[in-house]
Amino acid sequence: MFDPIEVIKELVSNPSVSTDSAYADGMQGTRDVLTKLFSKMSLEVEVVDTPRHPVVLARRNGPDSWPHVIIYGHYDVQPPDPLDLWDSPAFEPTMRGTRLYGRGVADNKGPMMVHVTAVARLLEEKPDLPLRITFLIEGEEEIGSPSLPMVLESHGESLRGDFVLLSDTLNPSEDQVAINMGLRGIVSLEIEVSGPSRDLHSGGFGGAIYNPLQALTEICASLHHPDGRINVPGFYDDVILPADWEKEEIAKLPSGDEELRESTGVPGLFTANNRTGMEAIRYEPTLEINGIGGGYQGEGDKTIIPSKAFAKITCRLVANQDPDDIQKKVFAAIRERCPKEVRLNIKEGHDGMPYSVVPPGRSNTPADQNPHLAKAFKACEEAVEKEFGLPPLYLRGGGSIPIIGEINKVLGLDCIMLGMGTEENNLHSPNESFNVASLEKGIAVSKAILLAVADK
Amino acid sequence: MFDPIEVIKELVSNPSVSTDSAYADGMQGTRDVLTKLFSKMSLEVEVVDTPRHPVVLARRNGPDSWPHVIIYGHYDVQPPDPLDLWDSPAFEPTMRGTRLYGRGVADNKGPMMVHVTAVARLLEEKPDLPLRITFLIEGEEEIGSPSLPMVLESHGESLRGDFVLLSDTLNPSEDQVAINMGLRGIVSLEIEVSGPSRDLHSGGFGGAIYNPLQALTEICASLHHPDGRINVPGFYDDVILPADWEKEEIAKLPSGDEELRESTGVPGLFTANNRTGMEAIRYEPTLEINGIGGGYQGEGDKTIIPSKAFAKITCRLVANQDPDDIQKKVFAAIRERCPKEVRLNIKEGHDGMPYSVVPPGRSNTPADQNPHLAKAFKACEEAVEKEFGLPPLYLRGGGSIPIIGEINKVLGLDCIMLGMGTEENNLHSPNESFNVASLEKGIAVSKAILLAVADK
Numbered sequence: 001m002f003d004p005i006e007v008i009k010e011l012v013s014n015p016s017v018s019t020d021s022a023y024a025d026g027m028q029g030t031r032d033v034l035t036k037l038f039s040k041m042s043l044e045v046e047v048v049d050t051p052r053h054p055v056v057l058a059r060r061n062g063p064d065s066w067p068h069v070i071i072y073g074h075y076d077v078q079p080p081d082p083l084d085l086w087d088s089p090a091f092e093p094t095m096r097g098t099r100l101y102g103r104g105v106a107d108n109k110g111p112m113m114v115h116v117t118a119v120a121r122l123l124e125e126k127p128d129l130p131l132r133i134t135f136l137i138e139g140e141e142e143i144g145s146p147s148l149p150m151v152l153e154s155h156g157e158s159l160r161g162d163f164v165l166l167s168d169t170l171n172p173s174e175d176q177v178a179i180n181m182g183l184r185g186i187v188s189l190e191i192e193v194s195g196p197s198r199d200l201h202s203g204g205f206g207g208a209i210y211n212p213l214q215a216l217t218e219i220c221a222s223l224h225h226p227d228g229r230i231n232v233p234g235f236y237d238d239v240i241l242p243a244d245w246e247k248e249e250i251a252k253l254p255s256g257d258e259e260l261r262e263s264t265g266v267p268g269l270f271t272a273n274n275r276t277g278m279e280a281i282r283y284e285p286t287l288e289i290n291g292i293g294g295g296y297q298g299e300g301d302k303t304i305i306p307s308k309a310f311a312k313i314t315c316r317l318v319a320n321q322d323p324d325d326i327q328k329k330v331f332a333a334i335r336e337r338c339p340k341e342v343r344l345n346i347k348e349g350h351d352g353m354p355y356s357v358v359p360p361g362r363s364n365t366p367a368d369q370n371p372h373l374a375k376a377f378k379a380c381e382e383a384v385e386k387e388f389g390l391p392p393l394y395l396r397g398g399g400s401i402p403i404i405g406e407i408n409k410v411l412g413l414d415c416i417m418l419g420m421g422t423e424e425n426n427l428h429s430p431n432e433s434f435n436v437a438s439l440e441k442g443i444a445v446s447k448a449i450l451l452a453v454a455d456k
Numbered sequence: 457m458f459d460p461i462e463v464i465k466e467l468v469s470n471p472s473v474s475t476d477s478a479y480a481d482g483m484q485g486t487r488d489v490l491t492k493l494f495s496k497m498s499l500e501v502e503v504v505d506t507p508r509h510p511v512v513l514a515r516r517n518g519p520d521s522w523p524h525v526i527i528y529g530h531y532d533v534q535p536p537d538p539l540d541l542w543d544s545p546a547f548e549p550t551m552r553g554t555r556l557y558g559r560g561v562a563d564n565k566g567p568m569m570v571h572v573t574a575v576a577r578l579l580e581e582k583p584d585l586p587l588r589i590t591f592l593i594e595g596e597e598e599i600g601s602p603s604l605p606m607v608l609e610s611h612g613e614s615l616r617g618d619f620v621l622l623s624d625t626l627n628p629s630e631d632q633v634a635i636n637m638g639l640r641g642i643v644s645l646e647i648e649v650s651g652p653s654r655d656l657h658s659g660g661f662g663g664a665i666y667n668p669l670q671a672l673t674e675i676c677a678s679l680h681h682p683d684g685r686i687n688v689p690g691f692y693d694d695v696i697l698p699a700d701w702e703k704e705e706i707a708k709l710p711s712g713d714e715e716l717r718e719s720t721g722v723p724g725l726f727t728a729n730n731r732t733g734m735e736a737i738r739y740e741p742t743l744e745i746n747g748i749g750g751g752y753q754g755e756g757d758k759t760i761i762p763s764k765a766f767a768k769i770t771c772r773l774v775a776n777q778d779p780d781d782i783q784k785k786v787f788a789a790i791r792e793r794c795p796k797e798v799r800l801n802i803k804e805g806h807d808g809m810p811y812s813v814v815p816p817g818r819s820n821t822p823a824d825q826n827p828h829l830a831k832a833f834k835a836c837e838e839a840v841e842k843e844f845g846l847p848p849l850y851l852r853g854g855g856s857i858p859i860i861g862e863i864n865k866v867l868g869l870d871c872i873m874l875g876m877g878t879e880e881n882n883l884h885s886p887n888e889s890f891n892v893a894s895l896e897k898g899i900a901v902s903k904a905i906l907l908a909v910a911d912k
Contacts, residue, residue, distance in 0.1 A: 184659060188757045197721030202744045203640060203855030206772050207736035208716060210726035213745035213767075214680060221677035224670060260664060265653030270666035270797040280663035288658045289669035290760050291751035296768060301644045301805050303770050303856075304746050311669075312752060314759050316662050341726040349757050399659030400759075 001124060004117040004443070005100070005436055007037060009093040011075070011109040012102035018053055018076035018143050026091075027053055027139060030075045034058075034137060041120050043135070048155065050147030053139030057155065060123065060133040067372045067453045068132035068161035070413065071119070072403075073112030074141035074168070077104030078428045085430035098437040106425035110434035111167035111442070112137065114420060118446035131454035134159060138403075141168075144350070145403045152410040162372040164407055164415040165449060167442065169397060170427075171419035172253050174435065177384045179377075180417035182356035182396030183404055184285070185317035187327045188349030191219065191334060194308035195342045199295075202303040209305050210341035213294050216309040222337050223287055223313075223330075228272035230287045230315075232333045235326065240319045242283040242396070245362055249393045250278050281398040286316045287330070314349070316400065323351035353405030357414040359394050372453050373414055379452030380416060380445060387441040392419075418445060457580060460573040460899070461556070461892055463493060465549040467531070467565040468558035474509055474532035474599050482547075483509055483595060486531045490514075490593060497576050499591070504611065506603030509595030513611065516579065516589040523828045523909045524588035524617035526869065527575070528859075529568030530597035530624070533560030534884045541886035554893040562881035566890035567623035567898070568593065570876060574902035587910035590615060594859075597624075600806070601859045608866040618828040620863055620871040621905060623898065625853060626883075627875035629710050630891065633840045633901075635833075636873035638738070638812035638852030639860055641773035643783045644805030647675065647790060650764035651798045655751075658759040665761050666797035669750050672765040678793050679743055679769075679786075684728035686743045686771075688789045691782065696775045698739040698852070701818060705849045706734050737854040742772045743786070770805070772856065779807035809861030813870040815850050828909050829870055835908030836872060836901060843897040848875075874901060 014029035031047065031054065038045045038058035046057040053076060080090035080103045088094035093102040100110070119133055136159065138148055152159065169180040195212040196205070225231045257277040261269050271280040294309025296302035315326055331346055338344040359381070360374040385391040397417075407413055420442050426432045470485035487503065487510065494501045494514035502513040509532060536546035536559045544550035549558040556566070575589055592615065594604055608615065625636040651668040652661070681687045713733040717725050727736035750765025752758035771782055787802055794800040815837070816830040840848040863869050876898050882888045 186759070188759075190757075195720075195722050200720060201855065202742070202746065202770060203772060203853075205716075205720060205737055206742040206744050206854060207731070207738075207740040208713075208725045208727050208733035209720060209722055210724075211744050213748050214676070217673040217676035217745065217748070217767075218680075220670070220673035224674075257664075260661075264651075264656060264661060264665060266651050266665055266797060267799060268666075268797040269664045270795070271664050275663070277664035281661055282663075284663035286658070286662040288662050288667050288759075288761055289673065289751065290658065290758055291753050291762070292669050292673070292765065293749050293753045295745065295747035297747050297749045301646075301768050301770060302746055303642070303644075303744075305744055306747070309748065311673075312757050314658060314757060316659060339726070341722060341724040343723060397659075398662060399657065 001120065002037065004113050004439060007033070008100065008105060008110050008113050012093040012105050013091060015091045016076050016104065016139065017079050018140055020079060027076065031056055031139070034075060037116065038135065041123065048151050050151065052147060055139065055147070055151045056135070056137040058135040059158070062130065062132045066130045066132045068134065069450060069453055070159060070161040070164045071115045071133065071135050072164050072166040073115070073135070073137045074108045074139065075137050076139045076142050077107065078142050082430060087431055099433040099435050101431055101433045103432055106421050106432055106434040107427045108141070108168050110439070111420040114167055114439065114442035115165060115446050118443045118450060121443070122447050122450055126456065129454050129456060131450060132161070134161060141403070148403050149406055149410065152406065156411060160411055161413060162370065162453070163376060164413050165418070165446070166415060167418045167420040168401065169417050169419045170421055170423060170425065172255070172393070173422060174438065175388050176254060176390050177388050177392040178395050178419045179359065179380065179392045180397045180419065181358060181394045182319055183354060184398055184400050185321060185323055185354030185405060186314055186350070186352045186400045186402070187317065187323045187330070188314040188351065189327065189330065190310060190312050190347040190349065191216065192308060192310045192345040192347070193219070193338065193342050196305060196307050199307050200305040202305050205305055210339050211305050212309045212342050213306060215339050215342045216294065216311055219334055219337050220289055220292070220311050223333065228270055230285065232287070232329050234329050235285065238320045238322065238325070239285060242279065243362070246396070247279060249395055250282070252393055253278065282396040283318055285318045285321060287313065289313055316398065317354045319354050319356035321354055323353060327351065352400050352402035353409055355405045355408050356396060370414065375452045376416055376449045379448045380418065383445040383448035387444050416449065418442070457576060458493065460569045460895060463489070464556065464561060464566050464569050468549040468561050469547060471547045472532050472560065472595065473535050474596055476535060483532065487512055487595070490531060493572065494591065497579065504607055506607065508603060511595065511603070511607045512591070512593040514591040515614070516587070518586065518588045522586045522588045524590065525906060525909055526615060526617040526620045527571045527589065527591050528620050528622040529571070529591070529593045530564045530595065531593050532595045532598050533563065534598050538886060543887055555889040555891050557887060557889045559888055562877050562888055562890040563883045564597070564624050566895070567876040570623055570895065570898035571621060571902045574899045574906065577899070578903050578906055582912065585910050585912060587906060588617070590617060597859070604859050605862055605866065608862065612867060616867055617869065618826065618909070619832060620869050621874070621902070622871060623874045623876040624857065625873050625875045626877055626879060626881065628849070629878060630894065631844050632710060632846055633844050633848040634851050634875045635815065635836065635848045636853045636875065637814060637850045638775055639810060640854055640856050641777060641779055641810030641861060642770055642806070642808045642856045642858070643773065643779045643786070644770040644807065645783065645786065646766060646768050646803040646805065647672065648764060648766045648801040648803070649675070649794065649798050652761060652763050655763050656761040658761050661761055666795050667761050668765045668798050669762060671795050671798045672750065672767055675790055675793050676745055676767055679789065684726055686741065688743070688785050690785050691741065694776045694778065694781070695741060698735065699818070702852070703735060705851055706738070708849055709734065738852040739774060741774050741777060743769060745769055772854065773810045775810050775812035777810055779809060783807065808856050808858035809865055811861045811864050812852060826870065831908045832872055832905045835904045836874065839901040839904035843900050872905065874898070
């Protein structure tokens with residue numbers, strides 16, 4: 001058997017930055033480590049070509065009567081910049097205390113190896129385990145998974161398992177594990193407002209022209225009520241409100257609104273619909289202006305009426321909201337409110353479905369209707385309490401992992417998102433690290449889940 | 457005597473770009489041409505040093521009992537860029553038809569030479585003319601005249617004439633001269649709204665944070681009523697509305713609102729207080745957002761709640777509004793409307809007084825109370841009709857020439873702003889030109905004004 005820490009180091013030594021073609025060798029090297037490892041585990045390995053970075057599939061096959069677990073991970077990593085802020089080189093894995101440092105060690109190479117190691121050990125201990133397993137390891141997660149939908153389509157039949165198991169989310173603390181039971185969806189768009197055919201002198205023309213910046217700020221300002229609610233007719237129609245037990249889970253978190261405020265540095269939090277901050281970042285849909293620009297941005301002033309201006313907007317959607325429906329409603333509100341003295345152009349951006357799953361016993365849910373998933377949740381809950389000392393919290397997350405919604409949409413599968421690591425992991429930042437002290441605990445939980453599903 | 461066209465060519469051949477220190481030789485060369493010319497005219501020449509570009513003063517002295525006319529002009533020019541759009545080199549004056557092309561030929565070297573030539577000829581024809589004349593020719597007009605106020609202070613006594621004569625404004629057409637009787641003042645400011653101490657992930661924090669861009673757009677949008685009026689308490693308190701005769705002057709202009717709309721390319725004009733577009737650009741105060749920025753401005757999207765955002769704003773003020781008062785009112789409105797969950801910083805920019813003068817006979821005005829100015833206006837009116845075929849129109853202008861307000865404030869002087877040239881002159885643009893066919897007409901008008909003031 002292999003030592004998972006040594007494999008993680010080998011994976012991190014291969015710089016697999018998906019966004020930069022200069023790292024093609026590191027991408028190939030990382031795939032090679034994985035395919036050799038999977039072959040050694042006697043899995044059937046398939047490298048699926050895509051327009052950018054191949055997907056690695058590795059299967060433990062068996063009769064159709066066996067349950068089938070899909071394990072998701074990604075082998076690509078974020079760029080290492082800024083390099084001078086690293087205390088040890090980004091692609092030279094370095095142990096300090098119980099933490100291993102290096103780009104990708106926590107996102108997602110270490111957490112991915114939790115499940116790879118669990119499967120390897122389980123199959124060694126129980127060669128006859130009645131369980132089908134498919135690893136789905138992509139190389140484009142950090143660039144938005146552009147190829148994954150076509151692989152889900154082309155290989156859909158072989159991926160139609162019972163549920164997906166993955167670790168690509170974080171926990172509130174080292175001993176408090178969180179099972180992520182929801183992700184916000186997303187709709188992105190860009191508004192461009194244009195008026196005069198060129199920047200005009202504000203002395204020569206001011207007073208007779210609808211300034212595109214005035215129109216743009218009026219449109220943007222109109223999208224919220226003063227109480228913080230989104231002012232788009234029908235925006236909240238399909239929102240599923242959090243259940244009382246969900247609010248209780250949040251209340252058990254080791255930190256609350258004051259810590260949230262402090263960590264962001266704002267004078268005060270601001271939420272809609274009487275939510276606490278900790279609730280709002282998980283259960284409220286949002287409409288955020290991510291960027292705005294127009295006219296003169298240099299030093300001092302320039303007395304112009306600018307020709308045009310833009311705003312970039314994204315909405316985060318919560319369970320049951322539909323991106324297409326929300327996009328239509330937001331577009332309609334903007335179109336209706338744009339003054340006729342300027343021209344409006346709205347560009348569609350990408351979108352992603354929100355996703356949620358409810359663990360068994362909380363209500364009549366997919367997890368109850370899917371016996372394998374229900375067993376997995378239950379085993380996970382017990383193993384987390386045994387290994388980490390506290391039962392897991394079930395929390396929806398505020399972020400979006402579009403592939404989770406995509407897998408749910410295309411394959412109809414729910415996910416168990418087992419958190420591995422904490423904010424201290426510095427994902428996407430210099431000095432990314434992974435606490436190897438949690439590795440064996442995670443492996444034990446993963447094994448317990450797989451054993452339970454196999455009814456062993 | 458000199459040929460004014462040759463002198464203009466010589467002036468234009470000296471590139472006097474005030475904003476760029478690489479043109480120091482051109483600035484010096486232009487001053488040399490002027491000081492030699494003034495000396496040849498037997499004027500007393502003084503070059504007043506300033507922190508950047510000296511002011512040239514040239515005086516025809518005489519007893520205190522003689523009337524005293526100040527003639528303003530500027531010897532600096534705009535940068536010539538973009539050079540590749542010029543049909544002939546910017547600093548090689550080139551005649552095509554009746555137009556002379558070159559940077560600065562119309563702004564302000566040609567129009568300035570109208571008055572220099574008029575004085576030279578007049579003094580040659582009538583060496584005993586009982587008139588004091590002071591040329592005040594600055595070299596910083598294109599960079600906001602930073603040194604002029606201190607020269608007005610230090611040389612105030614010798615500049616306390618009866619009125620100022622200048623040509624630094626345009627006419628509606630070649631044969632329709634306009635006398636500019638007002639300029640808008642200006643107040644500039646910059647708003648910075650900041651929230652989180654760093655850009656936040658909109659998935660992780662969206663819903664609990666007042667997005668600085670949302671706060672900024674709400675503040676900006678609040679500054680106008682839906683009908684276009686400025687929504688700042690007390691903003692219109694001191695506005696002097698245009699008299700009926702002023703509206704009639706505008707109606708005589710060769711072009712109106714439809715031409716204004718066409719020339720700007722907007723779908724429709726937009727004015728407050730039921731003004732026509734042509735009235736609004738002259739008689740309405742404005743509050744314009746000149747630039748805005750914050751968050752992500754690159755391609756595609758970036759899902760952040762930005763740390764901060766800014767907007768640059770200028771107000772154009774009309775006669776009787778006070779920049780300090782308006783600044784206070786705008787600041788107060790912004791402060792009151794800024795949500796408490798973000799931080800606000802307002803930076804003061806420059807300001808300038810609005811200015812207006814009313815020609816004699818229209819009402820009881822400074823021009824009536826100042827007999828020399830009244831005579832000058834009357835002579836100007838008659839000479840313009842004789843030389844150009846049509847009586848002048850009296851129009852307020854929408855732009856701001858801060859030195860006019862400054863001269864009015866420090867020296868108490870009103871101005872006769874005789875338009876020379878049209879939009880075809882391409883001020884500040886490539887292929888700047890000046891129609892020399894208008895030169896002799898302008899000289900005749902200038903002579904008529906000076907003669908009338910001298911009672912000859």
